[in-house]
Amino acid sequence: MEAFPLKSLSINEAMKLQFKLVDSITHHFSGDEILTRGDLGVVKGLNQPKTTNKVEKVLAEFFNAEAAMLVRGSGTNAIRLALHGLIGTGKTILVHDAPVYPTTQVSINMLGINLVYANFNDYSSVTETLKANKIDGVLIQVTRQKINDSYDLKGLISHIRSVNEKISIVTDDNYSALKTEGLGSQFGANLSCFSTFKLLGPEGIGCIVGDKVAIEQLKMENYSGGGQVQGHEAIDVLKGMIYAPVSLAISAEISEEVSTRINNQEVDGLEEAFIVNAQSKVIVVKLSNSNAKKVIEAATKFGALPNPVGAESKYEFAPLVYRVSGTFRQADPTAEDTMIRINPNRAGADTIISILKKAMASI
Secondary structure (H helix, E strand, C coil): CCCCCCCCCCHHHHHHHHHHHHHHHHHHCCHHHHCCCCCCCCECCCCECHHHHHHHHHHHHHCCCCEEEEEECHHHHHHHHHHHHHCCCCCEEEEECCCCCHHHHHHHHHCCCEEEEECCCCHHHHHHHHHHCCCCEEEEECCCCCCCCCCCHHHHHHHHHHHCCCCEEEEECCCCCCCCCCCHHHHCCCEEEEECHHHCCCCCEEEEEECHHHHHHHHHHCCCHHHCCCHHHHHHHHHHHHHHHHHHHHHHHHHHHHHHHHHCCCCCCEEEEEEEECCCEEEEEEECCCCHHHHHHHHHHCCCECCCCCCCCCCCCCCEEECCCHHHHHHCCCHHHHEEEEECCCCCHHHHHHHHHHHHHHC
């Protein structure tokens, strides 16, 4: 089986991102403001906390964007709002010829958006589909939807722009933000969306980055006090995001080591390992027998997490041993019984291999 995982940042590259974010913070916050929990409510003239407004300016500068917006509802609602604000209801968008992420499909259904499919791995398919259909926008999921996906985000956006320069492009950067070279908006997309919970931040907060006109319109619509991200939550977004790049880069290196050790037959019963983005960058392991459920249950007894919380959230420090993602299972129905996925989270390779050995021996 051949897989094409996204290229992770090196630890040195991740360190530079950490330093860049702290530098951006110092451009917008005084030292006294940094050592607070922020303000609350719909401040006159802003209709949001002053602290949240400043954090959004930090994020816009950090991601080289015109504007940024923190929203409730995590990455899911960030995508929903971006589709609403940029595409609109009853329109038609181009998506990759693969299973759409389930919560994104709900948003598409809610907005009455029609889907047209093209193979994003094949630029000629993209060209033909754009020219043959009346398409109002494009939604690109940055991480892989199928194991053999190989499209490059920067190249794909550039190609779409070469066919239709003004078409609206939204990217779902969940599971890839601060792990890879840049957001879709940094490569020419109109809006990029991701969950800050996946970047060691607070629960339920999403982020939209990109075009100022679209984001300002969404802010105007989000006038309810209960819809605002409060100051202390916005500060927590920055706190988590500062440490996320290096932590995630370490996890990527551990994935490579664990994959190599499994492929060197260090653990009996594990046939082959691949590094894939499903959705996070993880190790997918093909088992010698169709006993994935038993392996997962046994690994939990020896300290592996039984389920994800937020895909590398601040709560997930032990390794995750779990079923492969829903989109992968939809693409290959046998995967539920023949494969497992491993996310190192904050664990080292020795810990993960030890848990796997114990689990396999116990069954």
